[in-house]
Amino acid sequence: MAARKLAVAAVALMLSACSLLKPADKAEEGDNKGTPPSSTGETTTDGREVPTVRLITAQTPAVRAYRKIGARHIYNKYASRIYKGKLPPLVYAVVVVETDIDATGKVVNVTFSRTPSHAPEVAPMIAEMIKAASPLPNPGKLGGHTYVDTWLWDRSDKFQIDSLTQGQRSR
Template sequence: MSDKRSSSPSSSRQRPWLWGGLMAAMASLLPACKSPPRPPEPGPGSAVQGPSAGRPGSSDAATPRAYRQDAARHLYAQNAPRIYQGQLPAVLYAIGVLEVDIDRNGRVQRLHWMRAPRHAPEVIAEIERTVRAGAPYPVPARMGKVTYTDTWLWDKSGKFQLDTLTEGQL
């Protein structure tokens, strides 16, 4: 006669902790699967290089939206201590939408505020200074020149995230 202990309905009722433990373990692993975006480590042959490299890296982006990723990573790499880590608070000090024209050499040609945080003129000035100081940007190799738009999410601490690489809000 075969052993029927493993297939009896009472065996699953005797170990509810097993299923509960398994579900809790799986639930705790799900958030670990998503890691926040990190700026790339500059290195030899890197597509995005800072001004200390003497010349800008290049971007293979074919659209302004794709180039925005390269520009955001470039700004994050140059401003690492100023990037707000983690999710931003529910209420931000300032939000601005800035359009940036980049020429074929990665230089900033024009800044145009689509939505300026007028209640915080110091933030407007600091964002403009940060964008200009970020030049040269990755050369838009496939487009020749590019106009891209990004949203600046500014915390009262003076740290920021760009909407392109944001970790979200609480």
């Protein structure tokens, strides 16, 4: 019986703590005496607004197929920069790139979910190459989306894209 009372008391305490975290309605709306909601210049919200979050498109077969089409377009644009054959066992840099395209294939944004700290010059070069290759082929029914691909960068400044890589040598 004591354990049950303790559990009820713990739940009641947690629920009351939740109300302490909510901003007071009057603090958000001003105090009805003409003071603005925030004098610091910050925008106040009522907790009902949802922040905008970039969503990476699920890696469906259609998206994986488009990744190969996009990679092929980049390979055609930079044919002299493609590393021929299998890459060495230790590549200079591995960069995971998120490419946002619109419904026509125009590159809207390029961001990175992984960049090498020892090679900070590589990510900006990749972003410029992708933007310069814009527009990518029309994505058709996929429409605008964000897809992820991995760039494998050699010390020679040549690269392969994971979607089309020939793999790596064991030695």
